[in-house]
Amino acid sequence: MASTLSLSGITKRFGSVLANDDVSLEVRGGSVHALVGENGAGKSTLMKIAYGLHRPDAGEVLVDDVAITGQPPRTARSHGVGMVHQHFSLAASMTVTENMLLGEPSWRLDFDEARRRVRAISERYRMPVDPDAVVGNLPVSIQQRVEILRAFFNEAGILIFDEPTSVLSHHETQELLARIDEFRRDGKAVLFISHKLPEVMAIADEVTVMRRGRVVHRAAADQTDEADLVRHMVGDFVSHRHGSSVPSRRGSAALEVDGLVVDAPESGTALDDVALTVRSGEVVGIAAIAGNGQTELVRALTGLAPVRAGSVRANGVEVTHLDVAGHRAGGVAHMPADRLHEGINRERSVFDNIALRLYRDPEYRRGLFLRRGAMQRRVQELVEEYSIRVPSAAVPAGALSGGNQQRVIAARELLDQPGVVIAEEPTWGLDVQAAEFLYGQLASLKERGAGILVVSSDLDELLEIADTIVVLYRGRVAGTVPAEEATVERLGAMMTGAA
């Protein structure tokens, strides 16, 4: 059984971006090596190179001293390397057993034998799964389990986990960490990629920190702590808190929602009699467990979904039944949760993405034509102002890291100083630096008198930046709490309908 994976001197460029710069790393059987770093630090690229999904420009990938550099994943697999992807590589319409058998070298397959092996492996590692279940019908956490079992089915001795906990709940995460601990005791080599440091400290034997494509720190887990790792991850960055530290100067109402009733979409929650007010210079947080109406509320407030009854006034103007363009014209900005699909157009350039908010402005038009030069100058200013790290604004937005994509969205949404900002999961999946930058932007908008509505599944975030927290439960307002009186326990009780 394979036991040691070593990467030496890996270098990889994507165009002008140096994703990996002379990176070396080794993981041995019976140990967990954690790879940490912020979004865009080059962790995933490195792992894809290890598994053969990318070919490195330089460097070697060795499994027990055998080079498999630049070979396809099936070679890595046959050498005992298994990978659990961030976005699973399972065929959704196929059964668990069929997925296990994918890529088998022999033409004819013994399904009964395969089913027996799936059962045996799932029992051995205490990860129950029905071999005949269709993968697409399984919950995400079970799909991940199928990927892990598939690695064992292929007799993997080396397991690579690419941000495995990003799709899991807290409870599921603990469960996974316990399993990984068992794999280690079973003699497997585990490479664990994450940017959640408590998990890393809980499970790793050794930690490697990457920043901007390079290894900047390596330590045994008992020789380091979270603060140490954060310092290396973000470099010279000094952490400070934003948000409620900015004194709230609440003025007139920026966003008034009264008696809002919204029909349930095909799969979703109806809103019933929702009322809330965001004053200018105030941050209101929406706290709710997923599926309690926060998505529907944002859609109704931004013109994406029709409103059945009630009224919405933004900056003193009735916008209840206006479409998206009407809301925008009324000074309502929206930073959506699903950045990749709703926030940006991945195929278009950074310029095009930002220009979406410029081209209607008479300043950038001359008759039927657009003043492209003026637009380009404005976009360039914004790229600098929002520290968007790109070689040029002509780069497709999809090529940027998550943090830079959110900066593009922020630049576009906030460029005309909107009176109302609706931000969903503003820092979800962002690295510390990008998150801090965003908090800073929201804080300065607040100072200038915007009313900000933040929807977040991260209560700590809400407690940190919001002045008032509105809790939604089953499509109704379960309570409104001033931030200084809010605690995680109190909000938690309201969110689960216990209070």
Place this chain on the structure above:
Amino acid sequence: MSGPVSALVVQVTSSAEFAQSTMSFAAPLLFAALGALVSQRVGVFNVGIEGFMTAGAFFAAAATYYTGSPWLGLLAAIVAGALLGLVMAFCVFALGGDEVVVGLGISTACSGLAAYLLLVVFDREKALISPKIHTLPKVDLPVVRDIPVLGGIVNGHSVLAYVSLACVAVVAYVLRRTSFGLGVRCIGESPEAAASAGVRVERTRYLVFVLSGVLAAVGGAQVSIGYLRLFQEGMTAGQGFIALSASVAGAAVPVLVLAAVLVFAAARAVAVVLVTSSVPPQFVQMVPYAMAIAAIVLIALVRRARQRRRSFALRATRPEDQRPPSHVAPGVTAPSAE
């Protein structure tokens, strides 16, 4: 109005002649539909099928003309289909051409090539008709032929008609039970996932296209040397496209595609029988194509209804929103997926 028409339909569809011709029409369509099915399973809507059929029909007739053996004619069709499949795979996968544009190009090129060769090699216009072209043998099943009614319908077809039915079973088996088939299905869903799972994506795609070309070309051979003994320009008459529709209508599931093919073949048989009736011939000729469209619309409606039900069911078993995941703070119990 509906009285006489339905009476006519009943009279037509109950005749043995109708069942006989349905079976005859089904064979070429079935081969071509299986060809479309396998490409659909690697995620390609293969408009080249019509071209593969034309080439199969032409080369089968031409090779039979020269060699006197319809079996060598069939072999020529197979070789031509395999080569065309490779060419199309190369254009789509290696050169990154748009699959529909490449497919249409191949179809147009094949009918042009057949017409050109007809003129240059055989010095004929429009058609190659010769006593030197023989048909493939018909099968006489010993016991079956004595069964009343059914015997007349099932017995006495060209050998390829029976092979086409066997191919449905073979394709179904390969897709469900072999590692090649699993790879094909996974590629159709996500080529990246397949590569990551260790499937040889490129090789599988090329093999599938060779298979697709061979199946459709054999269907074409059945058109020229199955029952008839001639090649004529445009003789496949859009059957490749009907086969494509059958594959889509049957959701690329072999048994369902067989059912769709039988429906379309029956429509053609109706047209043939109706030619002798008082119904205007233009209308009659339209029937198979109109039925193809009607079948696809119907199936799309059914599928949409089913999908809606399924998404509700999924929602019920999946309490957590898919994105973004809830990082629920300590002290809050989120509904767990387990």
